[in-house]
Amino acid sequence: MTWAAYPSEDLDGQVDYSEVKRLDAPFQGRRLPLLVLLAICCALVALRGQPIAMLGWCVALILSMGLHHIALMRLPDRGDRQAGRGIVATQILTALICSALGLDLWIAGGTTERFLSLLLLVAAALNAMAVRSRGGLELRFELWLISIMVLLRIGWLWYGAPRAVDTWIISAGMLAMLVYFIHVTLELRYMREDLNARVATEQALARQRSMTQFTGGVAHDFNNLLTVVLGNMELARLSVADSERDELMCEAERAARRGAELTSRLLALSRNARLVPVSESPAEIMKPIPVLANRLLGPGHRLDICVAPDLPAVFADPTNLQAAILELITNARDAMPEGGRIMLKVGASPDALGQAVRFSLTDEGTGIPDNLSATVFEPYFTTKPRGQGAGLGLPMVRGFVEQSAGELRLERRPGGRGTRIRFDLPAMAQPGAADGVVQDAV
Incomplete structure (x- = not known):
């Protein structure tokens, strides 16, 4: 089994660095215990009478972590393999500086110093298991560095007291822990690779089923x-x-x-419809909806429409927007064959105040199971009885929303009954866009 030096490439030769940027950020909360441990070690070395050396080490560590942070900030979310060389170099530099402190504490020979040195070694091992096991080159370097640090500590014990019983016991224990750590880390690596391969296979099969x-x-x-x-x-x-x-x-x-x-x-x-987006008031767009919806709803259904006042104009194709809303109303009706209340709300999007208008439709039906929340947007998938649905309604709505630079979400209501579908559309034309200009997907 071969290891990639960086996260896996896609078919275009691009590497996804988003997970690396999330996990490797040096200044974040989950690294606080390690920073506290380093601070204790620094204080101990300074009290031991080496403040100048400790100051130099602290400056070197801060600079290396700062360089690593800059490299991560400059790293794109997606790029080629060359883009990741900077973070590998700064990772190696930081690891070497931290290892130097642990080795210095071990050579000092005191019980407290050696205990803290072992804690630093354990922290490096846990970091390799939790973070570096996702990479290839970084993990190999961490394993080699940890192995060398363990062997140097053992060598220093044999140099100082080769015939002592404690030397034999500590050496055997450290070697056993090193072998066990390498074994567990490699198993974790192989398990992650196997899981990624299984997920990729399942996604490929799902795409094939969807296309079929x-x-x-x-x-x-x-x-x-x-x-x-x-x-x-x-x-x-x-x-x-x-x-x-x-x-x-x-x-x-x-x-x-x-x-x-x-x-x-x-x-x-397929996001290739010919749209004619215009800036129009949401209230004007919603005016014909009650009359059109009454032709679709049965006697037991009730449609409540609430349009917030003073909303900005929405930039979308009005005809296709009305068709999308009516399609959602039809789905809500079919989810409540015996009747029920359908609530349609139009207001400012809380996720983009002043920049988007939110359309939200809620029904009181049985709801959509969690395992089908993504499948319902696949073309020709339907939960309705055979002959009662083509399975193109929700995919059409999502295609229109995404082509209109919007975002659609499907949510289950609290309590498990009913479904809420909401989508946000831009509240104004993009710079340079003009009302009534035909918009084709690129």
Whole structure:
């Protein structure tokens, strides 16, 4: 098994450094115990009569940690392998400086000094297991450095008291712990690699299932429509009555229009729909919704609409936005076949005050299980009985929201009943954008 020196590459040769930046930041709360331990060691060395040497060591450590922090700040979230060489160099420098302090405490020979030296060694080992096991080059360096530090401590014991029983016992114990530590660290590394491989395989299978389901659904829908078109055209060609021929041609035309509508929905869910975004008041966009929704809802359903006052204009395609809202209302209706309350709220997004408008729809249905919260947005996936849903509604809504530079979230209501779907859309046009300009996905 080979180890990569950096996090794994994707197909484009790019490396994801986001996890490295999160875990390796030198000035963060989880590193506080190690910093406290280093401070105690520094104080002990200074009290021992070496304040100048301790001051130099502290300056070197602070500089190395500062360089590592700068390297992490300059590191992009994604980049090539060359971008990660700086953080590897600063990691090695910091590790060497910390190891020098631990070795100096061990050579001092006092019980307290050697206890703190062992604590530093244990801290380095735990850091290698928790953080460095995600890398390759960093982990190999940490294992070699820890092994050398252990052997140097053992060598110093044999240099000072080669025939002492304590030397034999401490040496055997340290060697046993070193072997066990290396074994556990490597096992952790292999387990993480195996887990990553399993996750990648499951994701690939999920993508394949989704693509198979999508292509099968598209082929099935268009085959049905073409059957209707071709069948009616064949019958119209054989018909001798003008009225019958006209009726058959009208039926073929309706099927063709359904095909055009299906194509529009497929473009929407693929983020390639032709949108005409304009800056318009949310209240104006919501005006026709009650009338249109009444045609979709049954007698047992109740739709409450709440639009906050003084909202900024939303920058989106009004027709497609209304279609997306009606699609969500239809899904909420189907989730409550016996009736219930649907709440539609429009207000300022708390995540981007003044920059986005939030549309939120809540129903009182049975809710969506957690294991299906991501699957419901896949094309042709539906929880409705066969023949009652095409599985394109929610994917179309998500495609429209994302193409409009928005963000969509699906949430379960407290208590497990009902679903809340919310999406944020930009509250104003981007610089240089103009109302009514056709927007195509790039």
